[in-house]
Amino acid sequence: MTLKRLLSERRAAILEKWRDRVFACYPPETASFLKREADRFSNPVAHRLTEGLKGIYATLLGEAPAAEVTAQLDEVLRIWAVQDFTPSQALAFVFFLKPIIREELAGELKADAGLTAELLDLESRLDGVALLGFDVYMRRREKLSDLKVSEMKARISGLLRRVGVDPSTL
């Protein structure tokens, strides 16, 4: 059986562990809330983080085009770029997946040496995902600075138009 097939079969269990590990980055009260509340609107952070993880996982398995991984990373990182996460803290979550997969598939990996080679390849792809993540995180931080500037202009945009300046061209 190929690694991808196994990962697809164990998707629910692996994703749940990955998600729980991600939630554990928050204080305990928050982590337990993130896990408990199922409504996506009453618990938006959990919902969007979970969606992001699901998407990245599917892309790793080749179920979604690789180009989508940036958008999936953004799902997670746009939240952490405004929360208390430094870049290294924000990107660590990608690496959480490695030990989780190894643990979950421990038996199979022992039994089938061919799987290990596949796993090494997948792990190296994960490293690539993390590197892309740095770009995504940085773009979000840049977006925040842009917003500060554009909001300053927006505050007097009517006035600018009054004097014949188009605020969007500034």
Added chain:
Amino acid sequence: MSLPKPEELARVNYQPPARGWMEVKPDFRPGTYCNAASPKWLEWIDYPYPRQWSVAEEDWQLPENWKEIVLEGMEDRLARFRSLKLFFDICVRCGACADKCHFFLGTGDPKNMPVLRAELLRSVYKRYFTRIGKALGELVGARDLDEKVIKEWFFYLYQCTICRRCSLFCPYGIDMAEMTLLGREMLASIGINIDWAMASVAQCYDKGSHIGATPQAFKDMIDFLAEENERITGIKTPVSYNRKGAEILFVTPSGDYFADPGTFTLMGYLLLFTYLDLDWTFSTYAAEGGNFGWFVSHEMGKRLNAKIYHEAERLKVKWILGGECGHMWRVCNQYMPTWFGQVPSFLEVPVSPVTGTVFENARVHKMVHISEFTADLLRHNKLKLDPQRNAHIKLTFHDSCNTSRGMGIFEEPRYIIQHVLPEGHFFEMPPNTIREKTFCCGSSSGINANENMELRMQGGFPRANAVRYVHERYGVNHLGCICALDRATLPTLLQYWVPEVEVTGITELVGNALVFEGEIERTTDLRDRDLVGVGEQEGGEEEE
């Protein structure tokens, strides 16, 4: 030191508040707090202890007897506001409010659970004003008032937008907004204020509007918007200023005449008033409907608010009409007559000159919200509308905390929307995010400072998350609201989370749709955007 593993890196530095919440101190990370108020502003309004200080620095240069001032202030407020004492005493820590605050949901910081926010104040109350707290201290959740506590108050009381969502879920109706306001007052009493709010307050007190516009600039700007109306619609929308004997005084927040997209809403007001041939006037003195003073203290709120009735009396109008604003509305509706000290006898109970409707709900304060006024016009079939002129808009509606949860204005804006949009162009966000349960914009109550951007993006995330849902599901491209602060802050929020969605006031949509007698053909909306169907004959394009 060994090199860290990802797991070690990712541990965000919080501790479980269930055990040691008193020990976890706020981390003043740039982006999550507002700058300290410049002494200049405090001097302008004669506020105590103006000084140059910085939030990030260790020493906040508190006045020598700061502790005395705060404790006396608390004692005084406990006597004056029975609600405060009640709220301190009756909370049973049931936790129903804990996960209802957008700041908790967005930041993940447990101290943003309303129950803990209240505890910041309550712990001091217990220590100094209850027998058990005096005797048992921390055992019963009481603690000494020290500078660290003051810093925590500052951090978390300015991470509350006094939106009252939590109190909706509290079995006792404990109102965190009230506590936050009183806590901020106590901070102000020792010279701790935020610059963004204080600058607006001082400018408003000195010049008449938050943005510091002179009466000339105010008039100039509104005249310009009237010209814009004429350019786009071919209709002259005359404005009168300080006109004695007008029937109605119209008051709106400065956001509506200085900043887009509020300006388009203002153009909508002018079109509507012209259409109705209303007898109305602006006042260049009561040129600011908003009231950042209320975000600072009751006393300052009162000071800034006073000009509205004074102008109404001076101009001898019969009643007051208010523009689309949230906190202005809460202030005018819930506080104004009390602050004024009496029912304003020089005003009459508002009656719509067009429909004859008596606004009984405004019997005391004599002020009507434009949404109530417009909805009544529609109910009586007084407006000819062409909803197709809004066919490029797919709308959802954000209930602003103050107008909705605060004042119960739920149906009026929706009723207007139904009339001005083509059928099938309006989509509600999920029920647990609208009406009473609406999620705050995350930037209200004076914290919409630029330097506070990260916090605002976190606080507004639950709102944006619901907007994104209707955008993805129904193709919604506009978020409507009847609040000027929303129009100022939601565009930024959405640019971060859902950049495909723009923000609009509701009267702007009315302005687009209003059909005037003998008008020229409209080809664009009030924002100069092509109307659906325009130019297609020549270009031969097909409608999507």
